[in-house]
Amino acid sequence: xxxxxxxxxxxxxxxxxxxxxxxxxxxxxxxxxxxxxxxxxxxxxxxxxxxxxxxxxxxxxxxxxxxxxxxxxxxxxxxxxxxxxxxxxxxxxxxxxxxxxxxxxxxxxxxxxxxxxxxxxxxxxxxxxxxxxxxxxxxxxxxxxxxxxxxxxxxxxxxxxxxxxxxxxxxxxxxxxxxxxxxxxxxxxxxxxxxxxxxxxxxxxxxxxxxxxxxxxxxxxxxxxxxxxxxxxxxx
Amino acid sequence: xxxxxxxxxxxxxxxxxxxxxxxxxxxxxxxxxxxxxxxxxxxxxxxxxxxxxxxxxxxxxxxxxxxxxxxxxxxxxxxxxxxxxxxxxxxxxxxxxxxxxxxxxxxxxxxxxxxxxxxxxxxxxxxxxxxxxxxxxxxxxxxxxxxxxxxxxxxxxxxxxxxxxxxxxxxxxx
Numbered sequence: 001x002x003x004x005x006x007x008x009x010x011x012x013x014x015x016x017x018x019x020x021x022x023x024x025x026x027x028x029x030x031x032x033x034x035x036x037x038x039x040x041x042x043x044x045x046x047x048x049x050x051x052x053x054x055x056x057x058x059x060x061x062x063x064x065x066x067x068x069x070x071x072x073x074x075x076x077x078x079x080x081x082x083x084x085x086x087x088x089x090x091x092x093x094x095x096x097x098x099x100x101x102x103x104x105x106x107x108x109x110x111x112x113x114x115x116x117x118x119x120x121x122x123x124x125x126x127x128x129x130x131x132x133x134x135x136x137x138x139x140x141x142x143x144x145x146x147x148x149x150x151x152x153x154x155x156x157x158x159x160x161x162x163x164x165x166x167x168x169x170x171x172x173x174x175x176x177x178x179x180x181x182x183x184x185x186x187x188x189x190x191x192x193x194x195x196x197x198x199x200x201x202x203x204x205x206x207x208x209x210x211x212x213x214x215x216x217x218x219x220x221x222x223x224x225x226x227x228x229x230x231x232x233x234x235x236x
Numbered sequence: 237x238x239x240x241x242x243x244x245x246x247x248x249x250x251x252x253x254x255x256x257x258x259x260x261x262x263x264x265x266x267x268x269x270x271x272x273x274x275x276x277x278x279x280x281x282x283x284x285x286x287x288x289x290x291x292x293x294x295x296x297x298x299x300x301x302x303x304x305x306x307x308x309x310x311x312x313x314x315x316x317x318x319x320x321x322x323x324x325x326x327x328x329x330x331x332x333x334x335x336x337x338x339x340x341x342x343x344x345x346x347x348x349x350x351x352x353x354x355x356x357x358x359x360x361x362x363x364x365x366x367x368x369x370x371x372x373x374x375x376x377x378x379x380x381x382x383x384x385x386x387x388x389x390x391x392x393x394x395x396x397x398x399x400x401x402x403x404x405x406x407x408x409x410x
Contacts, residue, residue: 047355049399192370212391213384216362223352225398230352 014073015040015204016172018061021070022227023053030056031067032227036206038172043195043205045218053227054208055176061206062095062174063087074172092117096165096173096203098194100180103161104149111136111145114164121168135163138200139193155186162194166201173198176208184213191217238332239271240279241318244288244311245339251292251306254280265335280305288314315339319350322357325387337397341408351398358387358394 016038023031030053038044038061046054059065061072063079072079074094079087096117097103104113114132119125136142139159144152152160158178165173178194179187195217198205207218215221223230239261246252246260254276262270283289288311295302307315319340323332333354340347362384369380397404 049395210395212359212362212388216359216366216384218363221356221359223355225348230348 013039014076015042016061016072016074016206018057018067018072019070021057021060021067021072023056023060023065023067029227031060031070033070034224034227034229036061036222036229038204038206040171041199041202041204042220043198043207043218045215045221046206046208046224047210047212047215047221048224049210052224054210054224056227057224057229058174058176058206058208062097062172063091092121093168094171096168096170098158098161098165098173098175098178100177104157104164106149109146109148110141110152110160113149113160114167117164117168132163132167135167135197136160138166138197139163153186155182155189158182158186158190159193162190162197166197166203169201170203173203173205175205177210178207179209179211179214187211187214238318239275240283240288241315242335242339243276243279244283244307244315245319245335245343247289247305247307248312248315248339248343251304253302253304257305264338265331283311287311315343316345319345320353322353325358325361325390333394333397337401337404338408341401341405347401347405348398351394355391355394358391362387 014037016036018034018036021031021034022029032053034053034057036044036046036057046057048054056065060067060070063072063074063082066080074090079090082090091097104110105116108116111129111132114136115123115125115128118128118131123131133142133145136145139162141152141156141159141163144156144160149157149160158181162178165175173194175194179190182190191214194205205218207214209215220231242261242265243257246257246264252260254273257280258271258273258276261276280289284291284305288308289305290308291303292306293304295304319336333350336350337347340350365380365384365387369377369384372380
């Protein structure tokens with residue numbers, strides 16, 4: 001047991017690693033030496049009470065927030081050494097995101113929402129929407145293509161968001177409380193499909209949740225408390 | 237719940253008579269089910285036989301209630317191992333877990349570790365149920381869901397306890 005390091009295995013097995021991450025907002029410390037190592041295709045749950053720093057850890061790992069100190073690497077590359085433009089391109093092509101609320105653009109149809117990351121990467125509309133519809137079918141929401149996000153249920157909207165996160169075939173999906181606004185049945189459906197599609201496509205998932213039933217879909221969990229990570233290795 | 241381990245944990249704070257042990261145990265952990273004297277003395281003789289406690293003095297008058305018991309080095313190791321060995325995940329664990337957390341705090345050990353290993357053991361059991369659910373029919377799913385909700389309730393209690401460790405430590409100190 002102890003703090004996780006990115007040096008637990010051969011370096012080439014680590015897809016995404018954060019070491020000694022510290023981050024404060026004003027005088028409030030959010031991360032205080034947190035660490036996490038994610039291997040390709042692995043599903044890791046980040047658990048912890050509200051305010052423990054788990055979302056900040058996700059944001060640092062995803063390159064959304066720069067840590068005050070410490071290093072985040074993706075495929076061995078230090079994110080801090082990338083320009084803003086390179087980091088944005090990385091987030092668009094290699095990372096997918098699913099949040100709890102408000103992630104779909106209300107003015108666009110569901111298929112346009114799913115196709116958006118491809119369109120931003122320069123893919124033509126027809127091809128982007130065809131790929132988007134394929135992913136929507138895997139998430140069992142292909143019939144909602146022409147509807148707007150305001151016309152679909154919360155659970156359907158989250159499945160559309162998962163399709164959008166997967167549409168660029170990213171290597172990592174960052175999911176921050178993806179079922180937080182859903183009832184048990186819809187939450188379970190979202191998790192089942194998120195995990196199944198991520199496993200099929202070989203994407204790793206970094207899943208922030210405070211719900212044990214959601215974390216039970218992961219391969220392992222890391223607990224964040226007071227900005228520090230703790231992980232437990234049980235004897236098999 | 238392992239009464240033997242609980243008594244050993246209490247002996248870590250210093251040697252005690254059997255009567256004294258029963259009193260402290262009942263105060264801390266025996267709210268609904270106080271220990272019977274017979275159980276205290278039979279447990280102590282087993283611990284003695286296994287070298288986990290030793291007699292540390294006998295007061296005049298004789299009889300088992302006059303003997304004082306002290307924990308041995310082997311006993312300390314045994315308690316330490318027990319505290320960080322998760323309980324088999326099953327519903328209504330709070331009594332065993334509560335005892336472990338209090339004893340860890342009383343002995344200055346890392347009570348968070350007790351909770352961490354238990355969380356991991358629970359999640360491992362829950363992962364097994366999720367996998368079974370995904371392969372099973374509706375009946376399987378409903379049976380697994382029942383177990384999952386109960387294990388989740390345990391974990392919610394565990395997280396609340398983790399958040400209150402500081403408070404609990406103060407109370408244990410008193």
